[in-house]
Amino acid sequence: MSGRCGVLLIxxxxxxxxxxxxxxxxxxxxxxxxxxxxxxxxxEFAKLNVPAVYVEDERLRTRDHQRELQSYSVLLxxxxxxFDKIDCEWVALAEYxxxxxxxxxxxxxxxxxxxxxxxxxGVGTRRLDGTLHPHATATLAQDGWxxxxxxxxRREEAGVLLSCLGCAQLWRLEALRGVVAQGEPxxxxxxxxxxxxxxxxxxxVRNFASHERVILHYEWVHEELDExxxxxxxxxxxxxTFWN
Amino acid sequence: xxxxxxxxxxxxxxxxxxxxDLRGYGDVLRWLxxxxxxxxxxxxxxxxxGRAFLWKWAGRIYVIGYTGTxxxxxxxxxxxxxxxxxxxxxxxxxxxxxFSRVVEEEKS
Numbered sequence: 001m002s003g004r005c006g007v008l009l010i011x012x013x014x015x016x017x018x019x020x021x022x023x024x025x026x027x028x029x030x031x032x033x034x035x036x037x038x039x040x041x042x043x044e045f046a047k048l049n050v051p052a053v054y055v056e057d058e059r060l061r062t063r064d065h066q067r068e069l070q071s072y073s074v075l076l077x078x079x080x081x082x083f084d085k086i087d088c089e090w091v092a093l094a095e096y097x098x099x100x101x102x103x104x105x106x107x108x109x110x111x112x113x114x115x116x117x118x119x120x121x122g123v124g125t126r127r128l129d130g131t132l133h134p135h136a137t138a139t140l141a142q143d144g145w146x147x148x149x150x151x152x153x154r155r156e157e158a159g160v161l162l163s164c165l166g167c168a169q170l171w172r173l174e175a176l177r178g179v180v181a182q183g184e185p186x187x188x189x190x191x192x193x194x195x196x197x198x199x200x201x202x203x204x205v206r207n208f209a210s211h212e213r214v215i216l217h218y219e220w221v222h223e224e225l226d227e228x229x230x231x232x233x234x235x236x237x238x239x240x241t242f243w244n
Numbered sequence: 245x246x247x248x249x250x251x252x253x254x255x256x257x258x259x260x261x262x263x264x265d266l267r268g269y270g271d272v273l274r275w276l277x278x279x280x281x282x283x284x285x286x287x288x289x290x291x292x293x294g295r296a297f298l299w300k301w302a303g304r305i306y307v308i309g310y311t312g313t314x315x316x317x318x319x320x321x322x323x324x325x326x327x328x329x330x331x332x333x334x335x336x337x338x339x340x341x342x343f344s345r346v347v348e349e350e351k352s
């Protein structure tokens with residue numbers, strides 16, 4: 001398998017669904033290899049026949065993700081060593097309900113990141129400090145947040161707070177390793193933590209604007225897309241039953 | 245001297261706590277705001293961002309039942325005439341970040 005982009009898939013679905021999902025991603029153009037971070041049952045994990053890590057972390061298995069501060073820190077710490085064996089410059093972080101629509105979906109994503117000279121290309125990327133967004137106000141209210149950011153920030157403004165969706169992120173592997181190495185001494189919601197830490201480490205965080213209408217954080221009706229719109233995009237989210 | 249302020253702050257925090265308890269009624273508040281709330285516009289583009297109730301209390305402004313999805317940024321309302329007795333606060337969408345990379349600069 002050759003390609004520039006490794007894929008880290010996050011799933012809790014039964015092993016049969018994970019198998020289909022991995023096969024679909026593995027055959028995409030530019031895919032260098034797939035790793036699964038699994039959050040389902042131990043029994044189903046034992047049935048997986050792909051490179052995978054089992055994630056034992058309560059902060060991954062949240063129900064009210066935002067208020068319970070869902071985190072990928074342990075997941076990433078567990079899964080990243082598997083990318084040592086994969087020759088890739090980029091890592092696509094994808095939740096199970098992100099569905100690639102075409103063979104060149106991954107390549108288009110990487111090309112967009114390269115065109116924007118991004119180290120992290122996420123969907124719905126916004127600067128949230130100075131806004132009323134509840135994720136921002138809750139994070140900035142955390143004791144010690146600003147002090148922690150200041151302790152490693154290479155930026156002039158330590159108060160900058162970025163956000164992007166957690167379901168679909170394309171990372172330069174070096175940047176992702178840097179973010180994971182920082183750990184999470186102050187608990188924060190993953191959609192804030194990952195892009196914000198990347199930014200303060202000096203990496204360039206950009207928006208995958210072309211997919212803002214089709215990668216959403218809530219259920220929507222895919223049939224609303226006309227054929228022209230569907231042809232113009234590479235992914236849809238969420239599509240929770242796609243691999244069933 | 246601090247007592248009045250403290251009392252107001254305490255009461256204000258109680259109000260915030262009550263609003264937190266209303267969290268489960270968010271859908272109802274959003275429905276009400278959609279029906280009779282104030283329309284919020286982006287000050288720079290005029291785009292409709294959503295509707296909400298704006299409520300002032302203890303020197304703060306609360307945005308309740310906001311129906312939009314864009315993160316709201318507070319911006320001053322610009323006006324050509326000079327008035328010392330009135331200032332406007334409006335809203336705008338949050339910006340997309342476009343910061344340069346500084347990792348390589350440090351390495352070099």
